[in-house]
Amino acid sequence: MRNRSMNMNLEQLDTPAAIVDTGKMQRNIDAMQARMNALGVSFRPHVKTTKCVDVVRAQIAAGAQGITVSTLKEAEEFFAAGITDILYAVGMAPAKLPRAMALKQQGCDLKIIADNAAAASAIVDFCRAANDTFDVWLEVDTDGHRSGLAPEDDALLAIGRILHEGGIEVGGVMTHAGSSYELNDSEALAALAEQERAGCVRAAERLRAAGIACRTVSVGSTPTALAAKHLEGVTEVRAGVYVFFDLVMANVGVCDSSDIALSVLTSVIGHQPDKGWVIVDAGWMAMSRDRGTSKQTRDYGYGLACALDGTPLEGCELAGANQEHGILAVTHADDLARRFPIGMKLRILPNHACATGAQYPEYHALxxxxxxxxxxxFHGW
Amino acid sequence: MRNRSMNMNLEQLDTPAAIVDTGKMQRNIDAMQARMNALGVSFRPHVKTTKCVDVVRAQIAAGAQGITVSTLKEAEEFFAAGITDILYAVGMAPAKLPRAMALKQQGCDLKIIADNAAAASAIVDFCRAANDTFDVWLEVDTDGHRSGLAPEDDALLAIGRILHEGGIEVGGVMTHAGSSYELNDSEALAALAEQERAGCVRAAERLRAAGIACRTVSVGSTPTALAAKHLEGVTEVRAGVYVFFDLVMANVGVCDSSDIALSVLTSVIGHQPDKGWVIVDAGWMAMSRDRGTSKQTRDYGYGLACALDGTPLEGCELAGANQEHGILAVTHADDLARRFPIGMKLRILPNHACATGAQYPEYHALxxxxxxxxxxxFHGW
Structure with a gap:
């Protein structure tokens, strides 16, 4: 069996392995929390990035109030770890209500979201039959990239009323300007952050004017959270990938590659000198199939290779990936077998920390x- | 907790879930085995596609002799399940030798591979120190897509001699013409299958002429296995994804979409009628980030939507994916909320069965x- 004893150094670990640089992670956590404190809002990190209790404990210790989850499995796992204030930030499927209610009835302060009348009615009917209730937030669409109701949509009030008149508390509104991932300019990011803020606040104001309390105004994505100039009217911010950052975020311009806390440890297993290739044991199973940098300013292939100490090796990108083989293309290909000997360990910075982490049953915290x-x-649903 | 009781039907399962149509799977298994029998070769399926003992038992029951693995974790798991004849088909990293030897010393008939002198020397040195041996196969490159030694390369004999003279049995040669995934024409596939066969047989003949036994000649990929006209000189074939097939293989032309045995069960959770979007709870976490059809004849986005009974819904593709949100783009977008009501269940055929399956702790066998x-x-390394 694989050697799982503690305190091995990077040279001793089996490859591939997902390495978390805890110093960088803590700096990322502290910087985001300080920013949220300065902006005068609560912070509710999205834990879908890591699905790791050790990481989330560090986020809570730094000042995060509650968490955001993308699956009920995450809610269950983090509730079991002692976290009670949880927002399930994916539109409620009616068939998942019993599982959500089971969590609530165990003492979890679980908030769910809706953006349509059918889901709102299903929640009302379910709660009536269960003789219980949920705190429901309405999902607002502030950038047209995915789900939610436009702030000026008549349906926003109609759905608020379905819930309110059905005895369900509309605890807040939430939005996620995910199109921020497509930007790479600080002015444009600040403008989108303002659009996200203003749209979500406007939705809350309309609901309140209609007699629906809507205490919480929740916005966020890593780029907009870092670009917002002010957050008037917002009560809390959500962000996920900032905890590790990645090459996509470096291209967006909200971090430097030296801030990236997640890397994949790999071993050299072969060479094709004529092609300038070093073959490593980190393929797409180790990196994920995420090619998020492919349409950005700089395309890193499947990742940027670094020396074991984390120093980027310029001109060394993971150009190709099969399931357990990575093809490291080296620009200056002379003497490859000596410069990258069989067994040499390297670290690869990932395009997308959420997707890469998801390939692993564990991180190795450095x-x-x-x-x-x-x-x-953990993984699964 | 999630409902895990047995015998639920598709309507009762939580979503997202990975569904295996066992009837289609068995037909795929039987068809490949029948083909191998007709070609007069042994068949050693690659189990990296499924990492699932239930699936592999069906492959063995149909006549497979041994398995191919891509990680030592797979070797350990399948050996624990009673399978002893195992080829670890990724170039050996010296640091993994103790773990491989532990398996061998428990009774596993584990074969390892090498394509370079440094790895061969490390194997010799390790075996000498351990006072034991390995069955080592040499990896041959027959299409230039990844690892291996060219059949005419002087290094092939040099590395064979390092092992042979070091007391290590060179049990065979193996090659994988993975560039077959880039083709979509039966003539070209047949030509590549012949190139794969001829190159691997040639490598074996050169080794034998040098006094190195090299009993086994192992070739294969799903497309070349299905396209080969004859396999003279080959003793065994390997293939993986044929057991489920996927949209990439349909584009290659070696299956029909109706042969695809793996699908992702999902629920409708929202609509954006102005955009013609149905939002489902199968995002990239459920589908994987694999966009293997993006450069093929037909690009399916993140997958092709089907009704619950498996009938493809033409004009309904998973055009976009966030972590837990899929965006189903519907060509004829009238009356979306009625045609795709909230809670409706659909099934999505994946681009790449190996990558999609890897996202799940379990399949649900239909x-x-x-x-x-x-x-x-299982997952991990």
Missing amino acids: MSDGSTEAWRR | MSDGSTEAWRR
Whole structure:
């Protein structure tokens, strides 16, 4: 069996492995929390990025109030770990209501969301039959990229009323300007952050004017959270990938590649000198199939190779990936077998930390003394 | 907690879920095995596609002799399930030798591969120190797409000699013409299958002429296995994705979309009627980020939507995917909320069965009576 003893250093770990630089992670956590404090809002990190209790505990310790989840499995796992204030930020499917209610009845302060009349009616009917209730937030669409109701949509009030008159508390509105991932300019990001803020606040004001309380105004994505100039009317912000950052975020311009806390440890297993290729044991199973940088300013292939100490190796990108083979294309290809000997360990920075992490049952947290500690992460639904 | 009781039908399962149509799977298994029998070769399926003991038992029952794995974790899991004849088909990293030897010393007939002198020397040195041996196969490159030694390369014999003279049995040669995935024409596939066969046989002949036994000649990929006209000199074939097939293979032309045995069960959770979008709870976490059809004849986005009974819904493709949101773009977008009501269940055929399956801790095997059974799959390394 694989060696799982604690405190191995990077040279001793089996490959591939997902490495979390805990120093960088803590700096990312602290910087985001300080920013939220300065903006005068609560912070509710999205834990879908890591699905790891050890990481989320560090976010809570830094000042996060509650968490955001993308699946009920995440809600269950983090509730079992002692976190009670949880927003399930995917539109409620009626068939999932019993599972959500089971969590609530165990003491979880679970908020669910809706953006349509059918889901709102299903929630009302379910709660009536269960003789219980949910805190429901309405999802607002502020950038047209996915789900939600436009702030000026008549349906926003109609759905608010279905819930309100059905005895369900409309606890808030929430939006996610996910189109921020497509930008790479600080002015444009600040403008989108303002659009996200203004649209969500406007939706809350319309609901309140209609007699629906709507205490919470929740906005966010990593780029807009870092670009917002002010957050008047907003009560809380959500962001996920900032905790590790990744090459997509570096291209968006909200971090430097030196801020990226997640990397994939890999070993050299072969060479094709004529092609300038070093073959490594990090293929797409280790990196994920995410090619999020493919349409950005700089395309990193499946990732940017670094030396074992984390220093980027310029001209060394993971150009291709099969399931367990990565093809590292080296621009200056002379003497490959000597420069990248069989067994040499490298680290690859990922395009997308959420997708890469999801390939692993555990992270290896790299401590300041060079030792590592296994941090479990879960998967599935 | 999620309902895991047995025998739920598709309407009762939580979403997203990975569904295996066991009837289609068995037909795919039987057709491949029959083809291998007719070609007069052994068949060693690649189990990286499923990582699922239930599936592999059906492959063995149909006549497969041994398995191919892409990780030592797969070797360990399938050996624990009673399978002993295992080829680890990724170039050996020296640091993995102790873990491989532990398996061998428990009784696993594990074969490992090498394509370079450094790895061969490391194997010799390790075996000498361990006072034990490995059955090592040499990896041959027959299409230039990844790893391996060219059949005419002087290094092939040099590396064979390092092993042979170091007391290690060179049990065979193996090659994988993975560039077959880039073709879509039966003539070109047949030509590549012949190139794969001829190159691997030639490598074996050169080794034998040098006094190195090299009993096994192992070739294969799903497309070349299905396109080969004869396999003279080959002793065994490997293929993986044929067991489920997928949209990439349909584009290659080696299956029909109706042969695809893996689909993702999803629920409708919203609509954006102005855009012709149905929002479902199968995002990239459920489908994987694999966009393998993006450069093929027909680009299916993140997958092709089907009705619950598996009938493809023409003009309904998963055009976009966030982590837990899929955007189903519907060509004829009138009356979306009535045609795709909230809570409606659909099934999405994946681009790449290996990548999609990897997102799940289990498959739900759909039986002929409409019931399902949970089949565990494992992940990690």
